[in-house]
Amino acid sequence: xxxxxxxxxxxxxxxxxxxxxxxxxxxxxxxxxxxxxxxxxxxxxxxxxxxxxxxxxxxxxxxxxxxxxxxxxxxxxxxxxxxxxxxxxxxxxxxxxxxxxxxxxxxxxxxxxxxxxxxxxxxxxxxxxxxxxxxxxxxxxxxxxxxxxxxxxxxxxxxxxxxxxxxxxxxxxxxxxxxxxxxxxxxxxxxxxxxxxxxxxxxxxxxxxxxxxxxxxxxxxxxxxxxxxxxxxxxxxxxxxxxxxxxxxxxxxxxxxxxxxxxxxxxxxxxxxxxxxxxxxxxxxxxxxxxxxxxxxxxxxxxxx
Numbered sequence: 173x174x175x176x177x178x179x180x181x182x183x184x185x186x187x188x189x190x191x192x193x194x195x196x197x198x199x200x201x202x203x204x205x206x207x208x209x210x211x212x213x214x215x216x217x218x219x220x221x222x223x224x225x226x227x228x229x230x231x232x233x234x235x236x237x238x239x240x241x242x243x244x245x246x247x248x249x250x251x252x253x254x255x256x257x258x259x260x261x262x263x264x265x266x267x268x269x270x271x272x273x274x275x276x277x278x279x280x281x282x283x284x285x286x287x288x289x290x291x292x293x294x295x296x297x298x299x300x301x302x303x304x305x306x307x308x309x310x311x312x313x314x315x316x317x318x319x320x321x322x323x324x325x326x327x328x329x330x331x332x333x334x335x336x337x338x339x340x341x342x343x344x345x346x347x348x349x350x351x352x353x354x355x356x357x358x359x360x361x362x363x364x365x366x367x368x369x370x371x372x373x374x375x376x377x378x379x380x381x382x383x384x385x386x387x388x389x390x391x392x393x394x395x396x397x398x399x400x401x402x403x404x405x406x407x408x409x410x411x412x413x414x415x416x417x418x419x420x421x422x423x424x425x426x427x428x429x430x431x432x433x434x435x436x437x438x439x440x441x442x443x444x445x446x447x448x449x450x451x452x453x454x455x456x457x458x459x460x461x462x463x464x465x466x467x468x469x470x471x472x473x474x475x476x477x
Contacts, residue, residue, distance in 0.1 A: 249386040253402050254375045256422075257368055263427050264365045269295040269462040273306070275452040278356045284447060285354065293466050294363045298322075300467040301362055302474075315474055318346065318359050319467050327351070327359055328469050330476050341469060341476045356449060364428055364453065371432075374414060375404075381412050394431055395454045398424040409437045417445050426456065 244251075276288045289307035294300070298320045305314040311332075318327035326343040329351075330336050344351045346358040361370070378384060389401040399421045406413040414434075421431035431452040435445035469476035 248379045249384050250375050250379050250404065252388075253386055253404065253420075254372060254379070256402070257372045257375065260422070260427060260429065261365070261368045261372065264368060265296075267296065267364075267428075267458050269293070269460055270364070270456055270458045271460055272453045272456045274454060276450070277447070278354075278449045279447060280354050280356065292362070293460075293462055295462050295467065296365070299360075299363075300462075301327075301359060302467050303359075313475070315476060316359065317467055317469055317474075317476075320360075328476060332475075336475075336477075367429055367432060367451070371420060371429075378404075378406075378413065381410070383408050383410065392421055394421055394423065394452065397430075399430060400424060415448060423456070426458070428456070430454075430456065 271291070271293045273289070273291050276290070278285050286308060288311070289305070291304045291306055293302040300320070301316070301318045303316040305311045313332040314330065316327055316329045323343055325345070327346055328341055329344055330341045331339065346352075346360045352358060383406055385405045385407065387403045387405075389403065392399040392401045402420045402422065403417065404419075405417045406415065409416070416437040417435045419431070419433050420429050422428065423430045431450070433450040434448045436448050438445055465471050
């Protein structure tokens with residue numbers, strides 16, 4: 173299958189240059205997309221300026237949503253959200269493969285990365301990933317392939333320009349230091365199913381504790397598509413909690429999560445929450461009938477060599 177754009181988580185070369193070359197070859201492989209998503213308007217636009225964070229609190233939840241998803245008496249506030257997550261996970265089992273363009277941004281240490289933009293193909297069985305880097309410009313054209321159970325558990329990757337000429341196609345451990353440089357998660361954790369599994373894991377753990385506020389907001393827009401936002405807030409910093417606020421946006425038609433963002437507590441009283449990570453899946457196309465060729469470095473539409 174030909175690669176399309178949105179509009180339609182190395183071995184020794186020489187002692188002097190290898191470390192620097194290897195580090196810059198792969199600077200990210202969780203989802204991202206070319207262009208930007210304005211979470212306040214749902215628009216995708218070009219340009220170097222990143223999107224402003226969407227503020228669902230500005231939208232008053234509709235009574236029907238609150239009634240449908242409200243926790244029953246004596247239930248933890250997270251129960252309705254976890255219930256949805258389990259139902260959504262079952263729905264994802266019906267999806268054999270999908271393509272998407274996704275926007276990614278992560279905080280590594282004290283630094284928030286620039287937006288990264290990729291086009292991805294993902295297949296459920298065997299778990300397979302193809303990524304084409306669409307931007308920013310320094311990484312455009314890079315490709316990555318991972319197939320579970322193949323290549324001794326390693327992924328194939330190539331860069332562009334001089335790096336590609338010097339190193340060609342390389343095999344890397346997804347959890348190795350080069351692949352994990354400036355990354356919060358390894359490539360093997362990419363995808364909607366892995367995202368929902370992680371949300372369930374965190375939610376079920378947080379259910380052991382109180383101090384949790386959960387709200388559902390209708391009328392969100394992600395790339396002009398209607399979505400429902402699930403917002404989870406831990407008001408007080410505790411060692412038990414991984415985040416202060418998390419938002420999951422569920423596409424109302426597809427019933428799949430298309431955006432996740434997590435924030436830490438404000439650095440100063442009354443300050444804004446600190447963004448930890450955000451991932452937005454755009455232009456999702458389900459059940460494309462991908463074959464082994466879509467995840468093969470010998471595919472003539474790809475640039476592996």
